[in-house]
Amino acid sequence: MNQPLTLTATQKAGPKVTAVALGVVLIVLLAMPLLHLLPADNAFHVSAYTLTLVGKILCYAIVALALDLVWGYAGLLSLGHGLFFALGGYAMGMYLMRESAGDGLPAFMSFLAWTELPWYWYGTSSFLWAMCLVVLVPGLLAFVFGFFAFRSRIKGVYFSIMTQALTFAGMLLFFRNETGFGGNNGFTGFTRILGFDITAPGTRAALFVATVLLLTGSLLLGWTLARSKFGRVLTALRDAENRLMFCGYDPRGYKLFIWTLSAVLCGLAGALYVPQVGIINPSEMAPTQSIEAAVWVALGGRGTLIGPLLGAGIVNGMKSWFTVAFPEYWLFALGALFIVVTLYLPKGVIGLIKRRGEA
Amino acid sequence: MKTAPVPELITSLDRPDINGSGRDAIGLGRVKGAGLDARHGTILSLEDINVSFDGFRALTDLSLYIGVGELRCIIGPNGAGKTTMMDVITGKTRPDSGTAFFGDTLDLTRMSEVEIAQSGIGRKFQKPTVFEALSVFENLELAQKTDKSVWASLRAKLSGAQKDRIDEVLETIRLQTSRNRPAGLLSHGQKQFLEIGMLLMQDPQLLLLDEPVAGMTDAETEFTAELFKSLARRHSLMVVEHDMGFVDTIADHVTVLHQGQVLAEGSLEAVQNDERVIEVYLGR
Numbered sequence: 033m034n035q036p037l038t039l040t041a042t043q044k045a046g047p048k049v050t051a052v053a054l055g056v057v058l059i060v061l062l063a064m065p066l067l068h069l070l071p072a073d074n075a076f077h078v079s080a081y082t083l084t085l086v087g088k089i090l091c092y093a094i095v096a097l098a099l100d101l102v103w104g105y106a107g108l109l110s111l112g113h114g115l116f117f118a119l120g121g122y123a124m125g126m127y128l129m130r131e132s133a134g135d136g137l138p139a140f141m142s143f144l145a146w147t148e149l150p151w152y153w154y155g156t157s158s159f160l161w162a163m164c165l166v167v168l169v170p171g172l173l174a175f176v177f178g179f180f181a182f183r184s185r186i187k188g189v190y191f192s193i194m195t196q197a198l199t200f201a202g203m204l205l206f207f208r209n210e211t212g213f214g215g216n217n218g219f220t221g222f223t224r225i226l227g228f229d230i231t232a233p234g235t236r237a238a239l240f241v242a243t244v245l246l247l248t249g250s251l252l253l254g255w256t257l258a259r260s261k262f263g264r265v266l267t268a269l270r271d272a273e274n275r276l277m278f279c280g281y282d283p284r285g286y287k288l289f290i291w292t293l294s295a296v297l298c299g300l301a302g303a304l305y306v307p308q309v310g311i312i313n314p315s316e317m318a319p320t321q322s323i324e325a326a327v328w329v330a331l332g333g334r335g336t337l338i339g340p341l342l343g344a345g346i347v348n349g350m351k352s353w354f355t356v357a358f359p360e361y362w363l364f365a366l367g368a369l370f371i372v373v374t375l376y377l378p379k380g381v382i383g384l385i386k387r388r389g390e391a
Numbered sequence: 392m393k394t395a396p397v398p399e400l401i402t403s404l405d406r407p408d409i410n411g412s413g414r415d416a417i418g419l420g421r422v423k424g425a426g427l428d429a430r431h432g433t434i435l436s437l438e439d440i441n442v443s444f445d446g447f448r449a450l451t452d453l454s455l456y457i458g459v460g461e462l463r464c465i466i467g468p469n470g471a472g473k474t475t476m477m478d479v480i481t482g483k484t485r486p487d488s489g490t491a492f493f494g495d496t497l498d499l500t501r502m503s504e505v506e507i508a509q510s511g512i513g514r515k516f517q518k519p520t521v522f523e524a525l526s527v528f529e530n531l532e533l534a535q536k537t538d539k540s541v542w543a544s545l546r547a548k549l550s551g552a553q554k555d556r557i558d559e560v561l562e563t564i565r566l567q568t569s570r571n572r573p574a575g576l577l578s579h580g581q582k583q584f585l586e587i588g589m590l591l592m593q594d595p596q597l598l599l600l601d602e603p604v605a606g607m608t609d610a611e612t613e614f615t616a617e618l619f620k621s622l623a624r625r626h627s628l629m630v631v632e633h634d635m636g637f638v639d640t641i642a643d644h645v646t647v648l649h650q651g652q653v654l655a656e657g658s659l660e661a662v663q664n665d666e667r668v669i670e671v672y673l674g675r
Contacts, residue, residue: 261547264529268522275520278481279534279593280508285541 050338061090061244065237083236087308089348090243094301096328096340097250098294103326104335105263106290107270108187112195113298114322115202116170120299121312122206123169125219126153127162128230128307132223139221140214150212159226166303167296174295175288182284182291187273196319203317218313225307236308243304247341250297254337257290266290267335327366331373333380342381427511427596429494434459434597434627435480440489442475442651449475450486450651457597462623464638464659465631467648468671473631474517476648477599481514482507493597509539513595517602519582523575527566527585530574531557534589557592563618564588579606587618598622600630604637616640635659647671 064086067078095117102108129138130153137146155161177198181191209215228235257263268276269283276283306312315321324347332343347369354362377384435457442450450472457463465473478484479491482504491499497510508514522530535553537543549557561567564584569577574585583603590598603619604612612634619628619641632638638645638659645662647654655665662668 257545260545261532262541262544264522264525264533265544267524268533271522271524272520275516275522276533277504278508278514279539279589280505280536281533281539282503282505286544289541 054338058244058248061086062241065240068237068240069233080231080233080236083240084308085352087236087240087243088305089345090240090247091301091305091308092325092328092348093341093344094243094247094250095298095325096332096344097247097254097337098297098301099325100329100332100334100337100340101254101257101290101297102294103329104337104340105258105266105270106287108287108291109189109192109326110195110291110294111192111319111322111326112197112199113294113325114319115195115199115317116174116295116298117302117305117321118202118206118312118314118316119170119173120166120302121306121316122213122219122302123156123162123165123299124303124306125213125222125312126156126165127159128222128225129219130157131159131225132221138214138219140217140219141212144209153212163303166299170295170299170302171292174292178288178291182287196322199317199322200319203314203319206314206317214313216314218311219306220311220313222307222310230307230310239304239308243308246300246304251337251341258337262286262289324366327370327373331369331377331380333382336380336382339380339382346381426497427494428496429459429596431495432459433457434461434494435629436490436492437476437479438490440476440479440486440491442472442479442484442486448651450479453489453648453652455646455653457627457629460624460627462619462628462630462641462643464642464645465629465648466633466635466638466645466662467654470650471648472651473648474601475651477514477601477629477631480507480599481512508593508595511596512599513590513593513597514599515586515590515601515603517605519579519586521574521577521582521585521589523573525574526571527561527574527577528557528570530585531560531588531592534592536592536594560588560591563591565614580608580611583607584611584615587615591622595626597627597629600628600632602632603630604632604634612637613640 064078064083067076068080068083070077072079095113098116099110099113102110133139136142137149141149156165177195181194186194205211206213206218207216213219222230224230225235225239265276265281265286269281269286273283302312302316325344328343328347329340330343331347332341333339347366350365350369351362354365373380379386433456435455437453437455440450440453441448453472453476455476465476467473475484479486480493480499482499482502486500489500493499493507493510493512499507502510522533525533532549532553535556537547537553558567561570564587566577566581566585566588569581574582577585583606587600587603590600600619604615607615616637619630622628630638630641642659644657645659646656647662647665647668649671654671655662655668657665
C-alpha cells in the first residue's frame with residue numbers, strides 16, 4: 033500500500049508520448065465502426081465479429097476503470113462489481129425485450145404462462161425510463177450497501193467478502209424464474225433498439241461509438257477526480273485512514289461518493305454491453321466474473337487509470353484467443369497470469385512501462 | 392464551572408464552518424454548540440474517567456486539567472494509561488464513566504472522532520503516520536484548516552494565502568527542499584516533523600503529541616523543543632514523552648501517570664523528588 037501514487041507514471045515516461053499514444057488509440061477506435069460500414073468485400077472492412085468483440089472489451093475496460101477508482105484510489109477491493117454491471121445490463125435488457133416483443137409480453141413470460149407484466153416492468157418500454165433505471169438501480173444498491181458498510185467501518189478483506197456475497201446473492205435471485213428476469217436464460221433474442229434493427233451495421237457502429245465515448249468520458253472524469261483534492265483525500269484514506277480522521281475528514285462520505293459513482297459507471301457499461309453482445313444472463317453476476325475484473329486492474333496497474341484499461345484489453349484479448357485455440361487451458365493461463373503479476377509486476381504493466389521509460 | 396455561553400464572549404477562533412455539509416448529507420450531522428469556549432482558562436478537563444478493557448482497568452478515576460496556552464508533559468511507566476487517555480480525548484475510546492470537556496462546553500464523550508478533530512484537537516501518533524503516497528506539500532494541503540466535506544474537496548482550489556501558509560509551515564519544519572517528494576521516502580525524523588507540520592496546518596487549540604521526539608537525532612530533538620516552546624503561547628500542548636532531557640527542556644508542568652491514575656503533578660524537579668514517583672520508576 034506504500035507505493036507512490038502512480039497517476040503520474042505515464043506522464044513521467046513522457047507526457048507527449050502518452051498523449052500521442054492515446055490519440056492514436058482513440059482514432060483507431062473511432063475508425064473501426066466507420067470501416068464496419070464498408071461493403072463486406074472491401075479489404076478494409078471490419079467484421080461484425082471483430083467490432084462486437086472490441087466493443088465488449090471496451091465495456092469491460094469501463095468496469096476496470098470503475099473498479100480502479102474504488103480499489104486503486106480508495107483501497108476498497110470490490111469483488112462484486114459484476115453485480116452492478118449486470119444490473120445495468122438487465123435494465124437495458126428489459127427495454128430491449130419490450131421493444132422486441134412489441135405490444136405483447138416478452139417471450140419468456142409467455143412460456144411461464146404469465147398474463148401481465150410484474151409491476152417493476154412498468155415503464156420499461158420507454159427508453160428514457162430504462163436509462164434512468166440503468167443509473168438508479170446500481171447506484172441506489174451501491175449507496176445503500178455502502179452506507180451501512182462504511183457506517184459500520186467494514187474494511188479490507190471483510191468488505192471484499194461482503195461484496196462477493198452480494199453478487200452471489202444477486203446471481204441466485206436472478207436464476208429464479210419467478211424473479212421475472214428470464215431465469216438462467218436471462219434475456220436474449222433482441223431485434224430492435226429505438227426502432228432500428230439491432231444487427232444492422234449502422235446500429236452496431238453507433239453502439240460502438242457510444243461505448244468509446246463513455247470510456248473516454250469515464251477516463252476524463254477519473255483524471256479530473258484523481259487530480260482534485262478529492263482524489264488526494266482518497267489516496268490518504270487508503271494509506272492512513274486514522275490520520276485522515278484526526279485531520280478532521282469524515283471518510284464515510286468520501287467512500288460512499290466514489291463507491292456509488294463506480295457502481296453507476298459499471299451500470300452504464302453493462303447497458304452498452306447488452307445490445308452489442310445480444311444476451312444478458314445471471315452468469316454475469318457469478319463471483320468469478322467480478323474476480324476477473326480485479327485481475328484486469330491488478331495486471332494493468334492499480335491507481336493508474338490507464339493501467340486497468342490495458343489490463344482489461346490484454347486479459348480479454350488473450351481470453352478470446354485462448355478460448356478458440358486451447359479452450360481447456362484458459363483458466364490455467366489466467367491463474368498463471370495473476371501469479372506472475374503478483375510476484376513480478378506489483379505495479380502492473382504500467383509499472384513495467386514506467387521502469388523501461390526510466391532505464 | 393459550566394455557565395451558558397454568552398455569544399459575544401465566545402472566543403471566536405475564526406472557524407468558518409465546522410459543521411461541514413457532506414457529513415450531514417449522509418445523516419451523520421449533529422447539532423453543534425457554538426464551538427470552543429475556554430473563558431475559564433481551562434482548555435481540557437478530564438474528571439473521574441474510568442476505562443477498562445475486559446476487566447483490565449486502564450484508567451481509574453483519572454482527573455486532569457490543562458490550562459489555555461499551557462505546555463503539559465505527561466510521563467509514566469509503560470502501561471500507565473497515557474495512550475488510552477489520548478484515545479479518550481480524541482474519541483477513539485469511550486470512557487465507562489467520567490466527563491471529558493474541551494473548553495467549558497464541548498463534551499468529548501458525546502462527539503465523534505471527526506467532530507473532535509474539527510472542533511480543534513490535533514493528535515500526533517506514537518508511530519509517525521503520514522500519507523506516504525502523497526508529496527510533502529500535499530500532506531500539508533490535506534491537513535489545512537478548511538471545509539472538509541466531500542463537496543468542498545471536489546471543488547477545492549488552493550488560494551494564494553493557503554499556499555503561503557503551506558510554504559511557511561514547510562519552512563518551520565525545515566522540509567522546503569523535500570516539498571515534492573513522496574512522504575513515504577522521508578526519514579523517520581522527517582516524518583515526525585511532517586506530522587507536526589500537519590498539526591500546525593490544522594491549527595488546533597489543543598495538540599496531543601505522543602512521543603514526538605522518538606527516533607530523532609539530538610539536533611532534531613533540540614529543534615523540536617524550541618518549536619514546542621514557541622507554540623505554547625498560542626496553543627495548548629500535551630506531550631507524552633519518555634525522554635527526560637526533552638521534558639526538562641520544555642515543560643513548565645509535569646503530570647506523572649501510574650496505573651491509570653495521576654500519581655503526582657508539579658514542576659519536573661518537584662516530581663522527580665517525589666518519593667512515590669521514585670518508587671514507581673526505580674521499584675521495578
